[in-house]
Amino acid sequence: MTDSLLPPKTGKRRLFALGFASPGPYRKWRNGLKIIPWLIGTILMDFSQRFDSHVQRVDAWLDRLLREAALSDQTDQGARAVVPADISPSTPENNRLVTAMHYAATNGGKRLRPVLVIETAALFGVPPDACLNAAAAIECVHCYSLVHDDLPCMDNDSLRRGQPTVWKAYDEWTAILAGDALLTLAFELLSRPDTHGDGDVRLALIATLAKASGASGMAQGQAMDLAASALSEHVQLDLRHVKLLQALKTGALIEAACLFGALLGQGDANAKASLQRFGQALGLAFQISDDLLDQEGNAQVVGKATGKDTAAGKATFVSLLGLEGARRELRAALEDANAALSEFGARADPLRDIATFIAQRQH
Amino acid sequence: MTDSLLPPKTGKRRLFALGFASPGPYRKWRNGLKIIPWLIGTILMDFSQRFDSHVQRVDAWLDRLLREAALSDQTDQGARAVVPADISPSTPENNRLVTAMHYAATNGGKRLRPVLVIETAALFGVPPDACLNAAAAIECVHCYSLVHDDLPCMDNDSLRRGQPTVWKAYDEWTAILAGDALLTLAFELLSRPDTHGDGDVRLALIATLAKASGASGMAQGQAMDLAASALSEHVQLDLRHVKLLQALKTGALIEAACLFGALLGQGDANAKASLQRFGQALGLAFQISDDLLDQEGNAQVVGKATGKDTAAGKATFVSLLGLEGARRELRAALEDANAALSEFGARADPLRDIATFIAQRQH
Numbered sequence: 217m218t219d220s221l222l223p224p225k226t227g228k229r230r231l232f233a234l235g236f237a238s239p240g241p242y243r244k245w246r247n248g249l250k251i252i253p254w255l256i257g258t259i260l261m262d263f264s265q266r267f268d269s270h271v272q273r274v275d276a277w278l279d280r281l282l283r284e285a286a287l288s289d290q291t292d293q294g295a296r297a298v299v300p301a302d303i304s305p306s307t308p309e310n311n312r313l314v315t316a317m318h319y320a321a322t323n324g325g326k327r328l329r330p331v332l333v334i335e336t337a338a339l340f341g342v343p344p345d346a347c348l349n350a351a352a353a354i355e356c357v358h359c360y361s362l363v364h365d366d367l368p369c370m371d372n373d374s375l376r377r378g379q380p381t382v383w384k385a386y387d388e389w390t391a392i393l394a395g396d397a398l399l400t401l402a403f404e405l406l407s408r409p410d411t412h413g414d415g416d417v418r419l420a421l422i423a424t425l426a427k428a429s430g431a432s433g434m435a436q437g438q439a440m441d442l443a444a445s446a447l448s449e450h451v452q453l454d455l456r457h458v459k460l461l462q463a464l465k466t467g468a469l470i471e472a473a474c475l476f477g478a479l480l481g482q483g484d485a486n487a488k489a490s491l492q493r494f495g496q497a498l499g500l501a502f503q504i505s506d507d508l509l510d511q512e513g514n515a516q517v518v519g520k521a522t523g524k525d526t527a528a529g530k531a532t533f534v535s536l537l538g539l540e541g542a543r544r545e546l547r548a549a550l551e552d553a554n555a556a557l558s559e560f561g562a563r564a565d566p567l568r569d570i571a572t573f574i575a576q577r578q579h
Numbered sequence: 580m581t582d583s584l585l586p587p588k589t590g591k592r593r594l595f596a597l598g599f600a601s602p603g604p605y606r607k608w609r610n611g612l613k614i615i616p617w618l619i620g621t622i623l624m625d626f627s628q629r630f631d632s633h634v635q636r637v638d639a640w641l642d643r644l645l646r647e648a649a650l651s652d653q654t655d656q657g658a659r660a661v662v663p664a665d666i667s668p669s670t671p672e673n674n675r676l677v678t679a680m681h682y683a684a685t686n687g688g689k690r691l692r693p694v695l696v697i698e699t700a701a702l703f704g705v706p707p708d709a710c711l712n713a714a715a716a717i718e719c720v721h722c723y724s725l726v727h728d729d730l731p732c733m734d735n736d737s738l739r740r741g742q743p744t745v746w747k748a749y750d751e752w753t754a755i756l757a758g759d760a761l762l763t764l765a766f767e768l769l770s771r772p773d774t775h776g777d778g779d780v781r782l783a784l785i786a787t788l789a790k791a792s793g794a795s796g797m798a799q800g801q802a803m804d805l806a807a808s809a810l811s812e813h814v815q816l817d818l819r820h821v822k823l824l825q826a827l828k829t830g831a832l833i834e835a836a837c838l839f840g841a842l843l844g845q846g847d848a849n850a851k852a853s854l855q856r857f858g859q860a861l862g863l864a865f866q867i868s869d870d871l872l873d874q875e876g877n878a879q880v881v882g883k884a885t886g887k888d889t890a891a892g893k894a895t896f897v898s899l900l901g902l903e904g905a906r907r908e909l910r911a912a913l914e915d916a917n918a919a920l921s922e923f924g925a926r927a928d929p930l931r932d933i934a935t936f937i938a939q940r941q942h
Contacts, residue, residue: 285794313802314794364759369751388732389805392755393798396727399759400793403766407786415778422785423770430763431648431677435756439676442752 263569267331270344274330275322277348278355282318285401316386316394317401321359324377328570329354329473332498335566336477336491349411350421350476353402357429358469360398363391365438399429412480420479428472437465445530453531459500466506467499474498490556494567497553501575504546507532511539550575626932630694633707637693638685640711641718645681648764679749679757680764684722687740691933692717692836695861698929699840699854712774713784713839716765720792721832723761726754728801762792775843783842791835800828808893816894822863829869830862837861853919857930860916864938867909870895874902913938 330351334344366373366381367388374384383391405411406421427433440461444453453461474495478488511534533542553571557564693714697707729736729744730751737747746754768774769784790796803824807816816824837858841851874897896905916934920927 312806313799317794360759364755367752367755369755389730390802392727392730392732393802393805396723396759396762397794397798399762400789400798403785404789404793407782407789415782419770419778419781422766426763426767426770430767431680431760435760435763436676439753439756442756443675 263566266566270331270334271327273344273348274327274334274351274355277352278321279318281352281401281405282314282321285314285317312386312390313393313397316382316390317398319385320363320382320394320398321356323379325355325359327351327355329358329469332470332473332495332567332570333476333480335570336474336494337480338566339477339491339560339563340481340483340487342477342481346412347477347480349405349408350480353405353411353421354425354469354473354476356398356402356405357425357434360395360402361429361434361438361469363395363398367391370438370442414482417479417482421476424472424475424479428468433464433468433472434466437461437463437468441465445528455533455536458531458533458536462503463496463499466503467496470499470502471495486559490559494553494556494571497549497556498571498574501546501549501553501571504533504542504549505574505576507534508539508542508546510534546575626929629929633694633697634690636707636711637690637697637714637718641684641715642681644715644764644768645677645684648677648680675749675753676756676760679745679753680761682748683726683745683754683757683761684719686742688718688722690714690718692721692832695833695836695858695930695933696839696843698933699837700843701929702840702850702854702923702926703844703846705840705844709775710840710843712768712771713843716768716774716784717788717832717836717839719761719765719768720788720797723758723765724792724797724801724832726758726761730754733801733805777845780842780845784839787835787838787842791831796827796831796835797829800824800826800831804828808891818896818899821894821896821899825866826859826862829866830859833862833865834858849922853922857916857919857934860912860919861934861937864909864912864916864934867896867905867912868937868939870897871902871905871909873897909938 330347333351333354334347337347337350338344362376363382365371366376367383373381375381379385381391382394386394402425403422406418406425408418411421412418429435440457444457444461471492472495474491475488477483478491481487483491510532533545537545550571554568557567560567693710696714696717697710700710700713701707725739726745728734729739730746736744738744742748744754745757749757765788766785769781769788771781774784775781792798807820807824834855835858837854838851840846841854844850846854873895896908900908913934917931920930923930
């Protein structure tokens with residue numbers, strides 16, 4: 217499938233469409249980045265293997281969780297104790313919802329946020345398997361946001377990662393309910409005892425995720441973006457508005473993923489502040505590189521000299537700062553991200569490489 | 580506004596449309612029920628005053644919470660520390676989301692679920708003010724579900740409680756995001772320390788609400804209902820399917836509200852099981868009386884001898900059991916609800932009266 221077959225993509229969508237998706241997404245880093253050997257236990261493992269193993273773990277865990285969600289229809293005795301025990305809710309119409317959730321959560325995402333959870337938690341010695349519920353929860357929120365953003369009344373996207381979007385593969389109501397249920401599942405996951413042994417940590421994860429995804433976070437950013445699109449003929453957002461919008465729409469969840477690691481690892485206030493700053497800078501870098509990709513990706517399409525966002529009259533880092541200005545801003549964000557990691561020394565190298573990778577996506 | 584101006588309403592919607600809505604919803608009980616004096620402290624208060632005071636408390640609390648959500652845009656330093664401090668996010672496009680959430684959560688609901696939380700918690704001596712976050716959280720979930728259910732691709736309702744539905748008053752994307760953000764707010768509320776002093780209780784509330792509203796609860800019920808509607812020409816649901824569907828779509832959240840009281844009051848396993856059983860029976864009674872209202876309400880409309888659900892070929896308790904059969908089933912559910920309360924003695928009288936009120940709505 218080529219880009220020209222894709223409907224216009226906005227924001228971070230393009231990153232998925234341009235080959236960062238699985239299989240083996242991090243293996244591609246080998247070409248773009250120097251290969252740095254890293255000792256885990258007694259095994260020498262390069263980063264691509266390290267990150268691929270995270271992605272595989274997260275993929276398998278999400279697959280398992282969604283299958284369990286389908287099964288719980290048959291085993292959960294709570295809500296349906298009023299109905300006869302021999303009824304099987306596993307008829308197609310009952311499973312449609314969970315099937316759509318599974319489709320939404322397991323169709324080849326690159327798992328940036330779960331990998332950030334795992335790698336920030338690793339700074340505090342937390343093994344990857346102990347991060348899986350938290351990592352899956354944040355990915356469920358990310359996936360739900362994509363399902364809803366793709367709807368006809370929002371971005372009206374028919375394809376994502378080369379596959380029909382949920383509303384296209386099923387229908388609009390299934391997509392809305394599948395998104396709702398994925399969001400709900402995220403909080404259910406975080407409440408589970410096996411997410412972390414300390415209940416206060418689980419509550420902090422829940423509060424962090426809720427703040428990052430709701431009216432003071434991601435949902436607000438998406439609302440601002442849609443309002444700005446509706447108003448773009450009349451109102452031109454300035455750089456501060458674009459930064460705020462993106463910090464909410466994309467940045468908040470990336471920041472939460474980094475904070476999740478500090479929470480799981482029960483880091484001190486300094487560590488939390490550092491990882492929060494790292495996440496904020498990373499989110500900004502992510503969005504600037506995304507705008508650069510939108511501009512430069514489209515420039516390669518014959519007869520289409522400017523990017524889709526610019527063509528739509530949308531204010532982006534590139535439209536407001538120019539290509540060079542945006543690149544400068546990106547370098548500054550990358551420096552800020554790296555500076556935030558200084559206290560962690562070499563242990564934070566995987567995080568530095570994630571930042572570098574995100575920044576280098578402009579090339 | 581008369582019923583004939585309303586678009587066809589399904590399920591529990593009719594109850595809202597038939598005068599149970601504010602102002603002073605419980606005051607009307609005086610006509611239908613005997614007035615039972617009740618001692619709270621040293622004040623003799625009748626039930627209508629008691630419940631009206633609950634409703635007013637919940638209304639005021641939701642209003643306050645949603646106003647705070649708007650304000651947090653200006654004070655929260657988390658996600659937007661990357662933007663200059665002097666930027667004001669309180670421009671109209673930023674507040675659209677929270678304004679829509681406020682509209683959705685404060686347009687005259689009867690607050691059945693919050694009242695159930697308060698009254699079940701009262702069995703354990705928990706004062707109403709100590710229930711408000713939990714009560715508001717469950718109402719946020721209820722309101723979000725109405726906002727999404729009203730969408731054109733679902734029930735396509737333009738009016739609710741005499742006001743334009745959220746998608747009609749704003750637009751579809753605002754309605755979807757406002758619903759998402761209300762759902763998210765519910766979990767954020769439950770994570771707050773002032774929801775309950777014991778973190779384990781807060782986690783249990785979160786787990787209970789998530790299970791009741793997601794893929795094994797309310798969202799599943801709505802998906803089953805929509806699937807059944809789409810299939811109704813080909814497939815006729817039997818009584819067990821209808822019971823399961825309604826237990827999920829409506830019952831799960833009512834059951835969760837009753838369980839919330841036991842959790843807030845840290846009742847023992849027996850008390851929890853009793854209130855869960857009460858909630859299940861109450862949810863069933865609620866839906867049967869709703870089907871009866873749909874049938875009998877429409878019978879009063881000239882030239883429309885059968886109810887809307889029946890006309891739509893929808894399987895309901897009335898279509899499957901007949902009027903008399905449905906009334907018998909309702910009486911059985913009411914008896915079951917009352918039986919579940921036996922261990923609480925006279926303290927549970929307010930709950931018995933809620934059950935009686937719901938059952939008597941057939942008249």
